[in-house]
Amino acid sequence: MNLVVCIKQVPDTETQIKVGADGKSINMDDIKWVMNPYDEFGVEEALRIKADKGGDVIVVGAGPKRVTEALRTALAMGADKAILIEDEGLYGADPIFVGKLLAKAIEPLNPDIVFFGQRAVDDDCGLASSSVAEALGMPQLAVIVKQELDGDTIKVQRPVEGQTNVLSTKLPVCLTAQKGLNEPRYASLPGIMKAKKKPLEVKTLADLGVERDDKIEIAAINPPPERAPGKVIQGETPEELAVNLAKALREEAKVI
Amino acid sequence: MDFELSMEQEILRRTVRSFAEKEIAPVARELDEKEEFSLETCRSMGELGLFGMVVSEEYGGQGMDYVSYIIAVEELARVDGSHAATVAAGNSLGIGPLLYYGSEAQKRKYLPKLCTGRSLWGFGLTEPNAGSDAGGARTTAVLDGDEWVINGSKIFITNASAPNSLGVTVMARTGTREDGRGAELSCILVERGTRGFTAREMHGKMMWRSSNTSELYFDDCRVPRENLLGQRGKGFHQMLETLDAGRLSIGAMGLGGAQGAYELAMRYAKEREQFGRPISSFQINAFKLADMAMEIEAARLLLYKACWLKDRHQPFGKLAAMAKLYCSEVMGRVASQAVQLHGGYGLMKEYNVERFFRDQKLLTIGEGTSEIQRLVIARLIGAI
Numbered sequence: 001m002n003l004v005v006c007i008k009q010v011p012d013t014e015t016q017i018k019v020g021a022d023g024k025s026i027n028m029d030d031i032k033w034v035m036n037p038y039d040e041f042g043v044e045e046a047l048r049i050k051a052d053k054g055g056d057v058i059v060v061g062a063g064p065k066r067v068t069e070a071l072r073t074a075l076a077m078g079a080d081k082a083i084l085i086e087d088e089g090l091y092g093a094d095p096i097f098v099g100k101l102l103a104k105a106i107e108p109l110n111p112d113i114v115f116f117g118q119r120a121v122d123d124d125c126g127l128a129s130s131s132v133a134e135a136l137g138m139p140q141l142a143v144i145v146k147q148e149l150d151g152d153t154i155k156v157q158r159p160v161e162g163q164t165n166v167l168s169t170k171l172p173v174c175l176t177a178q179k180g181l182n183e184p185r186y187a188s189l190p191g192i193m194k195a196k197k198k199p200l201e202v203k204t205l206a207d208l209g210v211e212r213d214d215k216i217e218i219a220a221i222n223p224p225p226e227r228a229p230g231k232v233i234q235g236e237t238p239e240e241l242a243v244n245l246a247k248a249l250r251e252e253a254k255v256i
Numbered sequence: 257m258d259f260e261l262s263m264e265q266e267i268l269r270r271t272v273r274s275f276a277e278k279e280i281a282p283v284a285r286e287l288d289e290k291e292e293f294s295l296e297t298c299r300s301m302g303e304l305g306l307f308g309m310v311v312s313e314e315y316g317g318q319g320m321d322y323v324s325y326i327i328a329v330e331e332l333a334r335v336d337g338s339h340a341a342t343v344a345a346g347n348s349l350g351i352g353p354l355l356y357y358g359s360e361a362q363k364r365k366y367l368p369k370l371c372t373g374r375s376l377w378g379f380g381l382t383e384p385n386a387g388s389d390a391g392g393a394r395t396t397a398v399l400d401g402d403e404w405v406i407n408g409s410k411i412f413i414t415n416a417s418a419p420n421s422l423g424v425t426v427m428a429r430t431g432t433r434e435d436g437r438g439a440e441l442s443c444i445l446v447e448r449g450t451r452g453f454t455a456r457e458m459h460g461k462m463m464w465r466s467s468n469t470s471e472l473y474f475d476d477c478r479v480p481r482e483n484l485l486g487q488r489g490k491g492f493h494q495m496l497e498t499l500d501a502g503r504l505s506i507g508a509m510g511l512g513g514a515q516g517a518y519e520l521a522m523r524y525a526k527e528r529e530q531f532g533r534p535i536s537s538f539q540i541n542a543f544k545l546a547d548m549a550m551e552i553e554a555a556r557l558l559l560y561k562a563c564w565l566k567d568r569h570q571p572f573g574k575l576a577a578m579a580k581l582y583c584s585e586v587m588g589r590v591a592s593q594a595v596q597l598h599g600g601y602g603l604m605k606e607y608n609v610e611r612f613f614r615d616q617k618l619l620t621i622g623e624g625t626s627e628i629q630r631l632v633i634a635r636l637i638g639a640i
Contacts, residue, residue: 072263190318193264
């Protein structure tokens with residue numbers, strides 16, 4: 001079974017994001033980069049399928065050289081091989097384009113399942129997986145919390161507003177992982193040492209015969225508004241406090 | 257000069273940090289309060305690969321360098337001193353002497369088990385009347401035919417009486433030195449369950465309450481002659497070398513503990529408001545945080561340099577003593593100010609920072625007091 005997991009490297013969720021000087025990118029000076037947390041569920045699920053049914057787990061990432069670290073982390077978790085599509089300018093690219101690019105690298109791997117995280121926690125788009133599914137002519141089962149493989153049929157569960165959709169299709173398929181699918185393993189210390197010797201292939205856009213073809217670009221990034229300081233309602237008696245509160249809500253906050 | 261860690265070291269740091277936050281942080285306070293060693297967390301630390309980090313794969317270890325080991329201890333200590341102690345003592349004091357001085361047979365027998373973390377090994381050095389004066393040990397081992405007969409006692413021995421403790425290395429007098437100046441000291445391996453050997457868990461500790469600390473009693477305890485570790489009469493030398501390396505892991509506990517206390521203080525000072533402002537915005541508090549950040553950075557550079565020297569097989573004893581001393585004193589200052597920044601809440605267990613305040617005190621006492629470190633450094637710089 002050929003199991004492919006696409007990995008995006010994103011800022012550590014504890015990083016304080018600052019808008020860059022150009023107003024349409026983030027300031028990357030002090031950022032620690034990690035594997036997108038939803039992608040970890042994808043790596044874990046692929047490793048579990050491998051343990052059960054056999055096969056190879058190949059992780060694929062696109063972006064600057066630093067993405068190597070996220071791929072090595074997946075190798076340390078137990079993946080067999082990694083492919084990095086290295087390009088310094090890819091971070092922040094149109095996700096539909098990134099999907100087409102990934103598809104070019106994935107197609108020759110002849111995948112049975114292509115895993116994604118349900119979205120990346122940096123831009124929250126969740127589009128690259130659909131783009132890959134489209135480019136490779138695969139069905140896409142998105143935001144899943146459970147999967148069962150039976151021969152070439154896969155059945156998945158997808159939570160929808162407190163209910164669960166059960167969907168099924170034939171392989172090959174593109175899946176996107178939601179929290180709850182599994183509990184990702186740690187990259188163990190022996191795993192980290194083994195990962196050093198695992199193959200990591202680097203390709204360029206030119207190697208894949210792809211040129212930048214972004215249909216959208218980021219026009220601006222605005223930081224969230226600063227939280228206004230709280231206001232303490234003054235008053236001597238409960239009645240007076242209530243009157244002043246109502247007044248503030250009506251006249252200042254304009255919510256009633 | 258290159259201050260960059262390798263990619264493997266970065267991945268390792270992230271792995272251990274995430275493990276410590278998810279697996280240890282949720283149970284640390286309760287284990288501390290109950291003064292209870294956890295077999296479960298010990299096992300999961302073993303499964304992650306935290307024991308035998310610098311041991312080659314041949315004996316079941318991870319084959320990593322010393323910087324990596326120290327990063328792992330630092331990240332554990334950032335969350336909990338007791339668990340960092342179990343790992344630091346397990347590697348430096350339990351596994352270390354067996355790895356460096358053990359015969360091939362001894363290494364094959366013990367290291368694979370110890371490297372899984374399913375078994376622990378203690379290092380019996382300190383005695384009730386021999387602390388800083390370790391050479392004044394009274395425990396004796398007398399050769400009787402093909403057996404050593406050991407008598408005496410040891411105290412404050414980490415990892416020696418846990419449910420999974422497998423045995424101890426014990427330093428004992430085996431005669432008088434050839435030059436007639438003092439005792440001949442040797443290290444001998446004693447397995448748990450040997451008749452005449454008792455390991456008793458010590459309770460009532462101020463710090464490291466969920467690490468295992470023991471008193472050891474040897475009462476006509478007989479072990480085979482081949483349980484001698486390395487050469488007869490080399491015990492004192494082995495002990496000094498073991499402590500040199502052990503100092504690096506104590507340094508890592510100081511560094512990691514300081515980092516953990518600093519992060520707690522920073523978070524609290526930004527959230528806590530007094531006089532209508534976060535208390536971190538008052539210069540007197542902001543300067544405390546600035547001092548903490550500066551001292552932690554200096555401590556990290558000193559410790560990593562000592563490890564870097566060791567990895568390059570260069571003399572590292574002086575820097576190891578400096579790093580042990582400095583990192584433990586930095587944690588003392590940082591933890592104290594971190595509690596201060598928390599005000600009344602800092603005195604409550606619920607806020608965790610008080611555990612860092614207690615745990616730091618061991619570091620200026622264990623594996624060579626700050627006074628002894630200053631003596632070691634003073635000798636190495638030629639002052640005395």
